[in-house]
Amino acid sequence: MGESTVSDPFDALPGLAPLRAAAWDDDWAATQDFFAGIGDSAADVSFAAGLLAGVERTEAYLERAAKALPADPLPRTLLAERYVRIGWRIRSGARAERVSRDQFAQFHDWLRKAELLLIEVCAQHPEYGPAWTARLLTARGLELGQSEARRRYDRLAEHHPHLFRAQSQLLQQLCPKWSGSWEAAHGFARDTAAAAPPGSPAGALIAEAHIEHWLDLGGAAATEYLRDVAVRNELREAAGMSVLHPGHRPGWHSLGGHSAFALAFSLGGHLRDAARHFTALGDTVSESFWQYLPDWKNRFATYRTAASATL
Amino acid sequence: MTTQDMTAQDTSAPDVPHAPDATAQPDLAALDGLVGHTTVDGIPALFAPRPGPLTAGLLFRVGRADETLPTTGVTHLVEHLALHRLGLSDLHYNGATADAYTLFHVTGDEDEVVTYLNGVRAALRDLPLERLETEKEILRTEAGSRGNGPLSQMPLWRYGAQGYGLASYDELGTRSLTADQVRHWAETRFTRDNAVLWLTGDRLPEGLDLTLPAGRRFPAPAATDALPVTPAYIRGDDGHVVFTSVVRRSTAAAVFAEVLGRALFKDLRQQGGYSYSAEADYTPRDADFATLTAYADALPQKQDAALGGFVDVFARLRAGRVEQAELDSARGKLRRRYEVPDLGAALLPSYAHSLLLGHRLLTPERHRAELEAVTVEDLCEVARAAWDGGLLQVPTRGAEWAGPTPAPQYSETGVSGTLHPSLDDDDVTLVIGDTGVTLSLPAGLVTVRYDACAAMTTRPDGARYLTGLDGFRVAVEPTLYGDVTPERIAVLDAAVPDEAVVPLPARREEEIPRPRERRATAPAAGTETPAAKEKRAWKWSLGLLLILGVDALFGAGVLLTAVQLAESAAPRWSRLLPAVVPGILLLRITYRTYLSAQGAAERRT
Numbered sequence: 001m002g003e004s005t006v007s008d009p010f011d012a013l014p015g016l017a018p019l020r021a022a023a024w025d026d027d028w029a030a031t032q033d034f035f036a037g038i039g040d041s042a043a044d045v046s047f048a049a050g051l052l053a054g055v056e057r058t059e060a061y062l063e064r065a066a067k068a069l070p071a072d073p074l075p076r077t078l079l080a081e082r083y084v085r086i087g088w089r090i091r092s093g094a095r096a097e098r099v100s101r102d103q104f105a106q107f108h109d110w111l112r113k114a115e116l117l118l119i120e121v122c123a124q125h126p127e128y129g130p131a132w133t134a135r136l137l138t139a140r141g142l143e144l145g146q147s148e149a150r151r152r153y154d155r156l157a158e159h160h161p162h163l164f165r166a167q168s169q170l171l172q173q174l175c176p177k178w179s180g181s182w183e184a185a186h187g188f189a190r191d192t193a194a195a196a197p198p199g200s201p202a203g204a205l206i207a208e209a210h211i212e213h214w215l216d217l218g219g220a221a222a223t224e225y226l227r228d229v230a231v232r233n234e235l236r237e238a239a240g241m242s243v244l245h246p247g248h249r250p251g252w253h254s255l256g257g258h259s260a261f262a263l264a265f266s267l268g269g270h271l272r273d274a275a276r277h278f279t280a281l282g283d284t285v286s287e288s289f290w291q292y293l294p295d296w297k298n299r300f301a302t303y304r305t306a307a308s309a310t311l
Numbered sequence: 312m313t314t315q316d317m318t319a320q321d322t323s324a325p326d327v328p329h330a331p332d333a334t335a336q337p338d339l340a341a342l343d344g345l346v347g348h349t350t351v352d353g354i355p356a357l358f359a360p361r362p363g364p365l366t367a368g369l370l371f372r373v374g375r376a377d378e379t380l381p382t383t384g385v386t387h388l389v390e391h392l393a394l395h396r397l398g399l400s401d402l403h404y405n406g407a408t409a410d411a412y413t414l415f416h417v418t419g420d421e422d423e424v425v426t427y428l429n430g431v432r433a434a435l436r437d438l439p440l441e442r443l444e445t446e447k448e449i450l451r452t453e454a455g456s457r458g459n460g461p462l463s464q465m466p467l468w469r470y471g472a473q474g475y476g477l478a479s480y481d482e483l484g485t486r487s488l489t490a491d492q493v494r495h496w497a498e499t500r501f502t503r504d505n506a507v508l509w510l511t512g513d514r515l516p517e518g519l520d521l522t523l524p525a526g527r528r529f530p531a532p533a534a535t536d537a538l539p540v541t542p543a544y545i546r547g548d549d550g551h552v553v554f555t556s557v558v559r560r561s562t563a564a565a566v567f568a569e570v571l572g573r574a575l576f577k578d579l580r581q582q583g584g585y586s587y588s589a590e591a592d593y594t595p596r597d598a599d600f601a602t603l604t605a606y607a608d609a610l611p612q613k614q615d616a617a618l619g620g621f622v623d624v625f626a627r628l629r630a631g632r633v634e635q636a637e638l639d640s641a642r643g644k645l646r647r648r649y650e651v652p653d654l655g656a657a658l659l660p661s662y663a664h665s666l667l668l669g670h671r672l673l674t675p676e677r678h679r680a681e682l683e684a685v686t687v688e689d690l691c692e693v694a695r696a697a698w699d700g701g702l703l704q705v706p707t708r709g710a711e712w713a714g715p716t717p718a719p720q721y722s723e724t725g726v727s728g729t730l731h732p733s734l735d736d737d738d739v740t741l742v743i744g745d746t747g748v749t750l751s752l753p754a755g756l757v758t759v760r761y762d763a764c765a766a767m768t769t770r771p772d773g774a775r776y777l778t779g780l781d782g783f784r785v786a787v788e789p790t791l792y793g794d795v796t797p798e799r800i801a802v803l804d805a806a807v808p809d810e811a812v813v814p815l816p817a818r819r820e821e822e823i824p825r826p827r828e829r830r831a832t833a834p835a836a837g838t839e840t841p842a843a844k845e846k847r848a849w850k851w852s853l854g855l856l857l858i859l860g861v862d863a864l865f866g867a868g869v870l871l872t873a874v875q876l877a878e879s880a881a882p883r884w885s886r887l888l889p890a891v892v893p894g895i896l897l898l899r900i901t902y903r904t905y906l907s908a909q910g911a912a913e914r915r916t
Contacts, residue, residue: 115712123626142712145615151583152619 005285005297009051012284013252016051023052026061028068028075035074042129045074046165047252049130053081066117073121073128080114080121084137087111091141095177111141122155129163132156136169140178149173164201164253167192171205175212185209193238199249203242204257207235207264211289214267226268235264236273244276259286263293266303275307339666341674345655346662347513352521353503357663359655360513365424367510368660369415369431369521372667373500376410376475376532380766380778381813384450384482385496386413391446392493393434393501402427410475411531411597412667413501421516428508432521435501440490447485454481461551461704462604468545468718469555469702471537471782472765475596483766487813502526509663511656531597531668537719537781538702544715547704550614552621554605554704556697560595560670562681563689567697568593568603569641570633570690574624579607585617598669603697614706622713625698631691638690642682649675721755722783729799731792734826741785741792743799745806748777748785759785761806771817773800777807788824 006012010020022030031052038044052058059082065075087110091103099107115138121131132152139149153170156163167188174180174188189205196202210231214222225231242248243257258277262285265274290296339348339355346359354369373386390406390413397404404417404427417427463479470476484492503523510516534557547553558564572591579586591605609617627633651657654675665672673681703715711717728744742749747760759779768776773789787803789795804812 112712116714119622119626119713120630123623123630124632126627126632138712139619143708144619144712145707147585147613147616148619151585151616154583155623 004283005300006283007285007287007290007297009252009255009286012255012286016048016252019048019052020055023055023058023061026058028061028065031065031078032074042133042160043163043165044252046130046133046163049078049081049134050165052078053085058082059086071124073125073131076117076121077128077131077134080117080131080134080138083110083114083117084134084141087114087141108142111138114138115142126155127159129156129160129166132160133163133166133169136166136173140169140173143179146173146179146184162196162200162202164204167202167205168208168256171208171212175209176216177212182213185212193241196242198241199245199247201242201251201253201257203238203240204253204260206238207257207260208289210235210264211260211267211292214264215292223267223269226264228268232265232268232270232273235261235268235270239273239277243280255281255284256286256288260289262303262307263289266307271303271307272310274303275311278304278307279311338672341672342655342662345674346659349515351508351515351519352523353525354506354508354521354523355666356508356510356515357659357666358510358512358515359653359659361511361653361656364418365421365511365516366418366656367416367424367428367508368663369428370507370509370663370667371413371501372411372505372507372529372531373413373496374409374411375477377500377529378477378484379810380472380477380480380483381811382484382488382492382496383477383480384447384484385488385493386500387450387482388443388446388484388488388493389413389435389438389497389501390415391450392438392440392442393431393497395439395442395446396434397427397430410478412664421512424510425516425518429518429520432523435497435523438494438497440494443488443490443493447488450482450485454485461548461608462553462555462606464545464547465553465555465604465702465704467537467782468543469538469557470535471780472778473780474532474535476535476537476782483768483813486768486815498524499526500529504528507663507667509659511653511659528669534596534600535780539719540716542698542701542703542715543718544703544705544710545718546709547706549611549706550608551704551706552607552609552614552618554603554621554625554701556603556701557596557600558603558693558697558700560599560601561693562678563685564601564603564693564697565593566638566641566645566682566685567628567690567693569644570637571603571605571624571628571694573637573641574628575605575607575621578624579609579617579620583616583620585609585613585620595664595668595670609706611706618705618707618710618713622710625694628694629691629698631687631694633687633690635687638685638687642685645682646679649679721752722749722758722779722781725749725751725756725758726760729794731795731799734791734793741787741795743787743795743802745802748787748803750785757783757785759783761803761808764807764811766811766813767803767807768813768815769804770815772823773797774818774823775800775803777803791824791826 010016018030019034021027022034035045035048038048059079062075062079062082066079069075087107090110091099091107114134118131118135118138121128122135125131132155135152136149136156138144139152149170153166156166160166171185171188172178174185176182176185186206186209189209193203193206210226214226216222217225239261243254243261248254258280262274262277262281265271265277285300287296290300293299339357342348342357346357349356349358375383375386378385387408390408393415394404394406402417402419402423404415404419407414407416415428415431417424419427465479467476467479472480501523502525503521504526505528506521506523508521558567568591572589575586575589575591579589586607586609589607591603593601593603595601605621607617607621648657658675662672664670701715702718703710703713709717726742726744726747726749728742728748731741731743733739733741738753740751742751746762747758747764749756749758759777763780765778765780767778768774773795775787776784777787778784787795787800789800
């Protein structure tokens with residue numbers, strides 16, 4: 001059952017397949033066409049840039065493109081995203097104390113390469129949201145500090161007040177695991193969701209913050225936390241003003257939003273609440289947060305079945 | 312007489328866009344109609360009228376950068392001694408010792424100005440050297456109250472412990488300079504040929520007597536280089552982001568400093584709220600180069616953002632994204648310096664400074680024309696050159712993420728010689744060799760070679776602090792390392808050139824450092840204090856005595872058993888067998904205890 005779930009966003013989301021094909025073919029012209037087709041939605045460009053970064057062995061053709069188009073912010077940003085991903089794969093997702101010195105050194109080297117490209121892009125194109133978004137990743141990995149991450153987000157928000165991927169990245173930084181605090185993380189999620197237009201994906205930040213909090217607590221306390229009626233109510237309200245809002249226009253960010261809400265409700269035992277999100281997801285899911293669960297694909301299937309039984 | 316830190320010399324000094332010919336004599340004729348020029352007792356003099364009291368400045372082309380580490384403060388001492396006889400008066404006068412010049416400055420009526428200048432002249436020819444020790448004391452006090460500002464470490468990292476780097480150091484000369492050294496400095500550097508006079512007035516006053524010995528015009532000291540790679544960064548105190556660079560003197564560079572200062576203020580203070588102060592400065596260093604300084608403060612919880620904003624502001628200017636309005640307002644500010652009454656008089660200090668350093672004199676018309684000609688591309692070029700040659704001091708963990716390389720924390724090589732383990736830290740060893748000293752630390756080596764030793768201070772208790780010309784320092788404290796005997800100290804004393812040696816007075820007993828108290832666990836061999844070693848030797852001797860006692864009891868037991876067996880009718884000698892293995896073991900332990908006791912005794916001698 002779990003096997004039928006589509007978690008690769010290139011397959012799960014419509015319209016992204018040409019980007020993967022272009023990347024597999026080292027085809028810069030096709031890559032450029034794909035991004036040109038997105039138009040000027042910084043949120044979508046940044047989303048696609050994050051996905052492209054996960055396609056292996058793309059750095060060579062992106063390096064060539066960056067060299068050939070020294071004034072264009074896109075190829076350098078895509079290359080920087082790729083460098084960040086290479087570095088993070090070396091670091092692995094483990095807690096810092098389980099990462100070796102050598103892993104850290106290589107991780108930082110890749111991130112510095114990315115950061116130098118991004119400094120330049122942001123200096124030339126301060127309105128270019130995708131580069132600032134990537135700089136939130138480098139700021140976190142290079143441990144440039146809370147105030148610096150916030151500065152980067154503020155610079156971005158001047159031009160793009162509702163860039164979801166950037167918000168989600170800053171939220172990671174604001175969590176205690178990256179030297180933030182729960183107060184800061186929940187506060188940012190609430191404020192940002194409240195400031196967003198109805199139907200925008202920003203409400204999912206509230207789910208993301210609660211999932212992070214759950215992960216950090218662990219054990220019985222974690223389950224207790226998500227069972228809490230106040231947390232459930234907040235999640236309901238957040239879902240209602242974002243991905244479940246009548247004005248929500250399904251897009252690439254919907255997948256992540258529904259996935260996060262489905263997870264948060266499921267873990268808290270609120271299966272009836274989870275059901276609407278599972279329905280919206282169908283056979284697709286974003287693994288970003290679900291992979292916090294061991295054997296997550298089976299757990300996903302189990303929760304989905306249980307949730308559908310409540311309907 | 313505040314002095315010393317007056318590097319902030321008139322930043323309005325007119326500059327030409329690119330490197331002037333250093334050998335070209337400044338063309339005084341260009342200033343005709345604006346500034347008069349003549350000579351007084353062989354000293355070039357510039358004058359221009361201004362109503363009200365007279366102001367005059369007597370400049371000498373000598374400053375801290377001309378000194379050496381052991382003689383730092385000698386120029387400052389001459390300046391203080393020259394002004395001593397003028398005593399207390401209501402007259403507004405001052406003296407200033409900067410990196411590359413010394414200024415005697417006065418404002419008053421004609422008689423007062425003449426009296427002051429003649430007095431300085433007379434004192435320079437005949438310094439009140441009986442005051443030397445008192446003035447040295449005063450300078451030490453002045454240094455103590457000055458403290459270390461956030462920029463204080465920048466010169467030493469860029470230049471080392473010489474030339475322009477000496478600005479980072481205490482005035483070591485206030486310890487050891489002799490009357491002869493000070494007199495010789497005055498005789499050779501404070502000469503007719505190394506001076507320039509400027510004075511507000513339409514003529515020079517009657518009665519001036521500035522006869523000084525003939526000498527020569529010293530060019531500004533050549534810059535030394537302690538930074539193998541730039542841009543570089545160092546770590547500094549919390550709350551301060553500091554940047555310095557050396558750029559070719561040019562009108563574009565002066566405009567750039569204005570643009571940078573305003574951009575930092577706008578970004579870090581007005582927009583971000585990370586900083587209270589955010590500014591930049593352009594100060595001529597010598598005939599061809601100027602020091603560009605940028606500074607921003609921040610609360611510790613905001614300093615990461617202040618650094619990030621600083622890096623981005625610089626990146627923006629490097630990328631050439633300068634608003635026309637930014638260029639226009641910077642240009643306007645520099646242009647307004649010419650919109651003052653009595654322009655000639657106002658420009659006297661900067662013209663005199665240029666004349667002294669051999670920098671070309673630029674008329675207001677020409678400078679204004681150059682200001683108009685500065686383009687955004689020019690600023691972008693200056694920004695890139697400034698960043699590429701920059702030294703950044705950050706309050707955070709580092710700045711490698713932004714491009715700069717860490718400034719060298721360790722020497723490239725070490726010396727071989729006798730090894731002296733630290734008594735504090737098992738991983739630290741001092742090496743005293745024939746060519747230099749090396750401190751071996753877990754992360755690297757710090758070496759001072761005797762032939763590149765800027766100064767070695769000495770204490771009667773044996774302590775020797777060596778500072779290399781590159782700024783690295785090794786402190787040889789005999790109490791903190793094993794076996795630093797008077798013989799090893801004598802090696803240092805013989806090898807370091809006399810002119811680098813600075814004797815310091817004896818320290819009180821409590822000022823002499825001691826190794827930290829170590830935990831009660833047995834210290835590793837070779838790192839304990841002599842006293843601890845002695846104790847260990849005693850313990851081993853006691854151990855030997857104890858083990859010998861056990862031997863005696865055991866032996867007696869075996870003997871008694873044997874005797875009893877022998878007396879019995881049918882002796883079963885096999886009953887002695889269980890004693891064989893313990894006996895061998897006991898003998899072995901005894902032997903090892905004996906060896907250890909011997910060894911401890913050897914290390915002790």
